[in-house]
Amino acid sequence: xxxxxxxxxxxxxxxxxxxxxxxxxxxxxxxxxxxxxxxxxxxxxxxxxxxxxxxxxxxxxxxxxxxxxxxxxxxxxxxxxxxxxxxxxxxxxxxxxxxxxxxxxxxxxxxxxxxxxxxxxxxxxxxxxxxxxxxxxxxxxxxxxxxxxxxxxxxxxxxxxxxxxxxxxxxxxxxxxxxxxxxxxxxxxxxxxxxxxxxxxxxxxxxxxxxxxxxxxxxxxxxxxxxxxxxxxxxxxxxxxxxxxxxxxxxxxxxxxxxxxxxxxxxxxxxxxxxxxxxxxxxxxxxxxxxxxxxxxxxxxxxxxxxxxxxxxxxxxxxxxxxx
Amino acid sequence: xxxxxxxxxxxxxxxxxxxxxxxxxxxxxxxxxxxxxxxxxxxxxxxxxxxxxxxxxxxxxxxxxxxxxxxxxxxxxxxxxxxxxxxxxxxxxxxxxxxxxxxxxxxxxxxxxxxxxxxxxxxxxxxxxxxxxxxxxxxxxxxxxxxxxxxxxxxxxxxxxxxxxxxxxxxxxxxxxxxxxxxxxxxxxxxxxxxxxxxxxxxxxxxxxxxxxxxxxxxxxxxxxxxxxxxxxxxxxxxxxxxxxxxxxxxxxxxxxxxxxxxxxxxxxxxxxxxxxxxxxxxxxxxxxxxx
Numbered sequence: 141x142x143x144x145x146x147x148x149x150x151x152x153x154x155x156x157x158x159x160x161x162x163x164x165x166x167x168x169x170x171x172x173x174x175x176x177x178x179x180x181x182x183x184x185x186x187x188x189x190x191x192x193x194x195x196x197x198x199x200x201x202x203x204x205x206x207x208x209x210x211x212x213x214x215x216x217x218x219x220x221x222x223x224x225x226x227x228x229x230x231x232x233x234x235x236x237x238x239x240x241x242x243x244x245x246x247x248x249x250x251x252x253x254x255x256x257x258x259x260x261x262x263x264x265x266x267x268x269x270x271x272x273x274x275x276x277x278x279x280x281x282x283x284x285x286x287x288x289x290x291x292x293x294x295x296x297x298x299x300x301x302x303x304x305x306x307x308x309x310x311x312x313x314x315x316x317x318x319x320x321x322x323x324x325x326x327x328x329x330x331x332x333x334x335x336x337x338x339x340x341x342x343x344x345x346x347x348x349x350x351x352x353x354x355x356x357x358x359x360x361x362x363x364x365x366x367x368x369x370x371x372x373x374x375x376x377x378x379x380x381x382x383x384x385x386x387x388x389x390x391x392x393x394x395x396x397x398x399x400x401x402x403x404x405x406x407x408x409x410x411x412x413x414x415x416x417x418x419x420x421x422x423x424x425x426x427x428x429x430x431x432x433x434x435x436x437x438x439x440x441x442x443x444x445x446x447x448x449x450x451x452x453x454x455x456x457x458x459x460x461x462x463x464x
Numbered sequence: 465x466x467x468x469x470x471x472x473x474x475x476x477x478x479x480x481x482x483x484x485x486x487x488x489x490x491x492x493x494x495x496x497x498x499x500x501x502x503x504x505x506x507x508x509x510x511x512x513x514x515x516x517x518x519x520x521x522x523x524x525x526x527x528x529x530x531x532x533x534x535x536x537x538x539x540x541x542x543x544x545x546x547x548x549x550x551x552x553x554x555x556x557x558x559x560x561x562x563x564x565x566x567x568x569x570x571x572x573x574x575x576x577x578x579x580x581x582x583x584x585x586x587x588x589x590x591x592x593x594x595x596x597x598x599x600x601x602x603x604x605x606x607x608x609x610x611x612x613x614x615x616x617x618x619x620x621x622x623x624x625x626x627x628x629x630x631x632x633x634x635x636x637x638x639x640x641x642x643x644x645x646x647x648x649x650x651x652x653x654x655x656x657x658x659x660x661x662x663x664x665x666x667x668x669x670x671x672x673x674x675x676x677x678x679x680x681x682x683x684x685x686x687x688x689x690x691x692x693x694x695x696x697x698x699x700x701x702x703x704x705x706x707x708x709x710x711x712x713x714x715x716x717x718x719x720x721x722x723x724x725x726x727x728x729x730x731x732x733x734x735x736x737x738x739x740x741x742x743x744x745x746x747x748x749x750x751x752x753x754x755x756x
Contacts, residue, residue: 204556206563251741257555258498262691263740266733269688273730374684378563385560414579417571424564429549432557 154303161299168295182363184403185298186356189305191383191399192392193352196309198381199390199438200318201345202325203253204261207268208380210248211350213372214271215241215357217281220289220367225280230292234301234358241354242347244271249346253339256328268377276369286368293363301359305352309392312348321345325390375417382424388434393441398434469600470721471714476605476674478713479612483667484690485697485705486619487539487660493636493700494656496555500562501542502664503687504569507680509535509665510672511573514582528611528669532662539661540654548650566687573680581679584672608670615666616706619659623702628655636700685729689716692736698746707747 164181167173173181190212197205219237222228228236252263281287312318320341323331332338361367383402387394402420409416427434484506491499509531516527546565550558593602623629631652634642643649671686672678693712697704712732719731739746 204559252737255740255744258496258559259695259740259744261559262498262695263737265688266692266736270730270733270737273727273733277726277730378567381560381563389556414571414575417567418575421564421567421571425546425561425568428553428557428561428564429546432550432553 154307157299157303161296161303164299165295180403180407182293182295182298182359183407184400185302186360186363187380187383187399187403188302188396189352189356189359190380191387191395192305192309193349193356194380194384195387195390195392195395196312196321196345196352197349198384199388199392199395200313200325201321201342202328203342203346204257205264205346205349206261206374206377206381207248207264207266207271208349208353209372209374209376210264210268210271211241211244211353212357212360212376212380213268213275213369214244215354216361216367216372217275217287217357218354219358220287220361221281223292223362224287224289230297230362233292233362234297234355237358237361238351238354241357242351244354245347245350246343249343249350253342253346265374265377268372268374272369272372275372282368284369286366288366289361289364291362291365293359298359301355305355306392306396308348309352312345313392317341317344379420382420386423386427386434388436388438390438391434391436391440394434394436394439397436397441466721470717472601472605474714474717475710476608476713477717478693478710479609480667480671480674480709481686481690481693481713482706482709483612483615483663483670484686485693485709486616486702487664488691489694489697489699489702489705490632490656490660492694494632494653495547495551495558497547497558498562498691499547499657499660500559500687501546501565501569502660503683503685503690504566504573505535505539505542505661505683506664506668506671506687506690507573507678507683508538508569509661509668510678510682511582511668511680512665513669513672514584514678517585524669524673528666531665531669535665535668536658536662539657539664542661543654543657548653570681570683577680579680581677584676584678586676604674608674611666611670615663619663619702622659628652632656689729689732692732695736695746696739698749701746701748704746704748 164173168178190208193211194205194208197203197208215237218240219233222233222236223230248264248267252260252267255263275281276284313321320331320336321344323334323336324338324341328338379402383399384395386402387396387398405419406416409419484502487502487505488499491497491502512534513527513531516522516530517524520527522530542565546561547558550561593600595601621629623632631642631647632655634645634647635649635652639649642652667686668678668683671682689712690709693708694705695708696712697706697708712735715731715735716728719725720728724731743749
């Protein structure tokens with residue numbers, strides 16, 4: 141019964157999402173939405189993918205990674221090389237962007253995921269900076285002046301990738317692997333003692349998160365006409381981190397909602413970049429002081445409507461639980 | 465001869481890193497928090513030094529002291545407002561708060577005074593370049609080296625010979641036991657923040673004098689590198705931070721000298737990842753196994 145309900149819920153959401161996508165497509169092609177709103181929408185989509193992919197690493201697996209912009213950069217540059225230098229079609233670029241970021245995630249994940257807490261955070265931060273500096277020094281991709289990329293990100297690709305990311309990560313969270321990852325988040329030593337191969341699951345979550353960040357990077361690169369190493373500094377990593385923290389570590393719907401809200405806010409504050417960062421940082425501090433579990437804690441939005449058993453990234457009874 | 469000159473440059477740069485790294489390492493040793501805002505305290509110190517030199521027309525040493533005092537107060541304020549309520553929170557909550565404080569100081573400064581850089585006056589202290597055995601050593605390098613040496617000796621004295629230093633060592637060893645022994649833990653933590661921030665303020669003034677250009681986002685990269693230095697030496701260990709800073713400065717200068725100056729910032733992080741993989745406890749640290 142429960143499984144049936146769950147399946148029903150799953151398909152209903154898919155149908156709703158597809159209807160939403162088609163309606164938006166008509167609005168965009170029909171010109172009802174002006175360019176400003178379309179841009180915001182595209183930003184939102186990319187930020188949702190980033191937030192959800194980082195949610196898998198931080199919220200589900202409890203590995204505090206603050207170098208997510210590094211994967212974004214790898215995906216962006218890899219896909220841009222595919223489409224611009226090798227003139228391959230956009231889907232290839234998208235896939236290669238994701239795969240390149242996943243490989244980067246594997247390379248950086250295997251050694252650094254042995255570290256815990258603060259050290260992991262710093263190592264991933266270092267990785268993000270190294271990626272930026274490497275792209276800064278490679279003339280093939282334009283060095284500091286960046287690389288021009290044609291605009292290929294279209295609404296169907298974007299919404300398709302967003303949906304794919306959400307479905308894969310929800311299903312991953314609800315699978316054996318996801319439960320193993322949650323157990324690592326709750327207590328790594330205990331998980332180890334229960335026979336869970338912690339290193340394997342940590343690396344798996346890291347690589348999956350990196351893959352989707354790479355996809356987001358490919359979409360990002362082909363949305364912007366130009367990519368520069370400065371776009372992928374660690375401020376970008378913090379931006380992504382803020383989505384996850386604000387939404388609630390361990391809550392995917394929280395991450396999505398935070399990504400949507402903050403994208404809207406930052407679009408309206410675009411002409412005052414300093415003020416935007418001041419507000420961001422104040423939100424971050426106040427949030428940590430008064431509601432450290434984030435907007436939704438580890439709950440999902442669906443749990444408020446009592447619709448089936450959906451992706452729950454955490455313990456149900458105690459919303460005060462935070463990660464690590 | 466070129467090599468020795470580069471080594472001297474590296475040591476001066478390294479002593480700046482060491483001064484910042486000391487603050488990181490002391491704070492980490494006592495509250496187990498990576499104080500991301502430390503690099504921004506360094507920036508604030510540079511600006512205070514700059515304003516006391518240009519607006520108040522004070523000399524170098526007086527500006528240095530004013531900057532240190534203001535930074536110490538600033539550090540204590542940060543600790544009291546942002547970190548103290550989180551003392552029993554999760555490590556990640558504290559880390560995120562630290563990132564928030566750091567961003568707040570950076571962009572608050574930009575919001576208040578704009579992002580334009582300022583140029584430090586270059587002829588602060590009448591200095592002559594010295595010529596030792598055919599190697600020209602700039603007077604500035606020597607001044608930087610001497611200032612940081614004096615400050616480090618002072619720090620060693622405070623930590624090992626005074627009552628507050630003893631309290632700091634006790635709290636970093638075991639906070640609960642120290643509290644049971646009647647040590648005021650909150651004051652000790654504030655004192656640690658004050659000392660660390662004062663050193664960062666001094667580093668800011670020295671940095672401004674050495675590189676002549678200061679701007680609101682200048683604290684990020686030196687801050688991160690100083691953290692690398694602290695990890696390199698073994699975080700929480702004071703002599704480790706000094707050694708780590710000097711080693712990192714020398715490595716960077718050698719990389720620049722070898723003609724890869726664009727890769728300079730990358731090298732520090734590669735060093736960091738290597739040290740974390742092969743010797744996570746740092747050069748001076750002992751590897752402690754986690755027990756249940």
